[in-house]
């Protein structure tokens with residue numbers, strides 16, 4: 001599949017308000033790395049919600065994994081959502097579950113047997129560098145640690161696409177670098193990655209990444225605004 005995502009003239013309106021997204025058209029190539037930028041309120045979170053099927057558009061066509069995601073019957077949505085990992089700025093971990101149990105959650109929800117859960121959870125904890133924090137509850141972890149647990153949870157099911165909404169907004173610049181490194185290593189393994197961010201420093205970290213800039217709900221370049229981020233001076 002050359003394109004994992006295709007948006008065609010997509011519009012989104014909440015209730016009777018003005019359009020939050022208008023005539024948004026772009027394609028995401030399978031296996032590529034994208035940054036989504038734009039001023040606060042430009043519609044980044046809204047666009048990501050359309051991507052991970054938490055929101056349906058008011059108009060337009062969205063194709064995901066080669067299928068029409070807008071007219072898809074509701075009972076097929078959960079299966080589709082499992083193919084997409086999501087990471088949020090505020091982590092959204094379950095506070096009373098241990099780090100290991102948070103990471104295991106998507107596998108448990110999909111009915112994977114307990115015997116088959118331990119090894120991948122251990123592998124994920126090691127990958128994010130938190131092997132010794134398996135039993136810790138999220139409130140006792142730092143922001144960077146919580147975000148690494150959230151990333152492990154998002155990718156334990158080996159999603160084809162990872163969508164992250166301001167994932168570095170609550171961590172210091174060194175940790176932001178480290179998180180980006182995790183996204184980059186996933187991308188090298190073939191996962192399509194989409195990261196929404198305000199942080200222009202981040203954009204320069206991945207030279208091969210594409211940049212999509214939303215401007216008041218529109219992507220000014222109708223072919224998808226695929227531009228390389230500015231190079232370091």
Ligand SMILES: Nc1ncnc2c1ncn2[C@@H]1O[C@H](COP(=O)(O)OP(=O)(O)OP(=O)(O)O)[C@@H](O)[C@H]1O
Pocket residue numbers: 014017020038039040041042043044045046047
């Ligand atoms: N559930 C909702 N109901 C009504 N309006 C909404 C809803 N979600 C977002 N909006 C509006 O849509 C517009 C775009 O919001 P969105 O969160 O997508 O932007 P953003 O670019 O992610 O902003 P930020 O960078 O500040 O998070 C805003 O005007 C916002 O108030």
